[in-house]
Amino acid sequence: MKPKEAITLINCFEAKYPVHTWRSQGFCFWPILRINADLKMQHAEFSTSTSLSLRERIYSRTKSALEILRSLFEKPESISASRNADVVCLSDGISFQKLNNVYWDKFLDPIRETLASKKHTSLALDPAKNDFTPKHLSFVKIANQLFRAKISSLLKVCQIKRQLSRIKELNDFYNELEQKELAPFFPGIEALAIKIAFIRFEADYFKMLLTNTGARLAIQVSYYNTDGFAFNLACRELQIPCVDIQHGMTGAEHPAYGSWTKVPESGFEILPSFFWSWTEIDVATINDWAKETGGFHRAFLGKQPLNSYFQTSGKDLFRQYSDNLARLADKDHKKNVLISLQPVFISEKILNELLKAIQDSPDNFQWWVRAHPCNTPQEFALAKGFLVKGHNKNVFFDEATDPPLMAVLSNMDLHVTHCSSVVLEALDYDIPSIVIDMFGKELFADLIRNGKVFYCPPDSDWQKVFKEALLPTEATCKKEISYASSGNDTLLKLLGDN
Numbered sequence: 001m002k003p004k005e006a007i008t009l010i011n012c013f014e015a016k017y018p019v020h021t022w023r024s025q026g027f028c029f030w031p032i033l034r035i036n037a038d039l040k041m042q043h044a045e046f047s048t049s050t051s052l053s054l055r056e057r058i059y060s061r062t063k064s065a066l067e068i069l070r071s072l073f074e075k076p077e078s079i080s081a082s083r084n085a086d087v088v089c090l091s092d093g094i095s096f097q098k099l100n101n102v103y104w105d106k107f108l109d110p111i112r113e114t115l116a117s118k119k120h121t122s123l124a125l126d127p128a129k130n131d132f133t134p135k136h137l138s139f140v141k142i143a144n145q146l147f148r149a150k151i152s153s154l155l156k157v158c159q160i161k162r163q164l165s166r167i168k169e170l171n172d173f174y175n176e177l178e179q180k181e182l183a184p185f186f187p188g189i190e191a192l193a194i195k196i197a198f199i200r201f202e203a204d205y206f207k208m209l210l211t212n213t214g215a216r217l218a219i220q221v222s223y224y225n226t227d228g229f230a231f232n233l234a235c236r237e238l239q240i241p242c243v244d245i246q247h248g249m250t251g252a253e254h255p256a257y258g259s260w261t262k263v264p265e266s267g268f269e270i271l272p273s274f275f276w277s278w279t280e281i282d283v284a285t286i287n288d289w290a291k292e293t294g295g296f297h298r299a300f301l302g303k304q305p306l307n308s309y310f311q312t313s314g315k316d317l318f319r320q321y322s323d324n325l326a327r328l329a330d331k332d333h334k335k336n337v338l339i340s341l342q343p344v345f346i347s348e349k350i351l352n353e354l355l356k357a358i359q360d361s362p363d364n365f366q367w368w369v370r371a372h373p374c375n376t377p378q379e380f381a382l383a384k385g386f387l388v389k390g391h392n393k394n395v396f397f398d399e400a401t402d403p404p405l406m407a408v409l410s411n412m413d414l415h416v417t418h419c420s421s422v423v424l425e426a427l428d429y430d431i432p433s434i435v436i437d438m439f440g441k442e443l444f445a446d447l448i449r450n451g452k453v454f455y456c457p458p459d460s461d462w463q464k465v466f467k468e469a470l471l472p473t474e475a476t477c478k479k480e481i482s483y484a485s486s487g488n489d490t491l492l493k494l495l496g497d498n
Contacts, residue, residue: 001041003253003442014262017169025200027269035224037186038255043344085123085213090220090231093128094373104135107221107245110309114488127227153201160193202230218242224256229270236269241494244272248421250282260289267296275299276487302487321407329411334366338412340420343374351386353436359391360462368400432469
């Protein structure tokens with residue numbers, strides 16, 4: 001299902017049912033249903049299911065059991081009341097970039113650098129089990145604590161199920177889902193009860209943590225999951241402003257950011273209070289619905305944090321990576337094209353279209369294939385084997401994936417993708433993008449109309465598309481990017497700085 005179709009269906013349900021009144025455990029739970037279902041509907045046609053062998057199933061289940069035991073018996077890292085932090089940050093666990101042998105959270109660490117320069121202390125929470133050297137030592141692994149909260153919450157599930165069963169309109173909603181064969185896309189009553197319990201118990205853990213640190217501001221990346229919902233709820237109940245940092249594509253068709261048509265007057269407790277958005281369009285998309293909440297939700301403009309850092313105090317670090325890539329790019333003699341992969345959209349059909357683009361490209365084209373942080377090693381290996389067939393073009397894989405995206409983009413002439421938000425970051429370098437599916441055409445409709453992004457339907461003449469996309473425009477001359485308004489000023493105001 002295309003993004004517009006999915007959000008239209010969601011809006012129909014919002015018009016028909018009082019979804020903004022459905023509450024349990026102190027919060028409205030409609031966002032759980034809305035976001036889960038919409039994304040599942042969008043991704044359904046691209047998902048590929050492969051059955052595991054008996055050996056693989058045994059290995060997977062044994063590994064899971066050992067992880068459970070480890071989480072239950074391993075001593076968690078304590079966060080005492082003496083560990084003060086003005087700002088507590090919740091990482092998404094995947095958005096890390098290795099720079100000079102340490103790992104930066106590419107959304108949070110540039111912001112933490114600015115906060116430190118203004119004498120504000122910060123603490124980052126890692127909900128994943130990452131094992132690396134972080135940029136900032138004030139980095140705490142909380143996966144075990146969250147897992148324990150989830151285990152404890154299961155005792156509450158039956159009570160929550162009984163409570164949900166008494167909401168008549170919710171039962172009517174589930175009956176309609178069954179009649180229209182849409183039930184597989186939505187969490188069932190039991191799954192919903194489990195998610196609600198997880199959020200409640202994790203929120204109580206986060207409240208204890210935030211209270212112990214004395215935090216006055218919270219920041220997170222990619223809020224729309226159990227951990228993010230719980231973090232928002234904890235902040236709401238403690239009256240601590242919580243900011244979600246844009247991490248990719250948003251827009252009116254994104255169920256977490258756009259087209260909310262039925263919102264409680266005081267907002268959703270499990271949504272952030274503030275949204276750090278990359279563009280004026282993203283700000284307007286959120287504020288269009290957020291204005292109905294009396295200020296409980298609002299968006300402000302803040303550029304991509306690592307881009308901003310590389311254009312200001314991190315210029316030397318950026319130049320180090322960019323100059324190394326420039327030798328490979330050989331821009332005096334070559335045209336360089338970046339392909340940005342994605343974790344869901346990596347089917348054989350998509351890879352075939354990307355391979356056709358490479359095969360049909362002029363002889364002076366070089367190709368750079370960048371993996372998404374969520375791509376598995378198997379997916380990247382599949383792309384590596386697939387995209388080198390039937391041609392003698394240069395195709396770089398690790399060289400496109402390991403360095404910072406901005407250093408790669410600074411050496412590119414063109415970008416090709418299914419629907420990656422790298423389209424937005426490429427615009428900062430005046431690099432045109434080509435999307436290869438109707439999915440991307442819908443997501444970037446405004447940019448396509450403005451001539452900044454191009455749509456290439458299946459079986460198109462790639463030579464013609466390349467020529468059109470690379471036509472010189474007024475924006476072709478590389479500009480010095482200005483990040484004067486990076487969003488950091490807004491964060492400092494939330495902390496009470498003048």
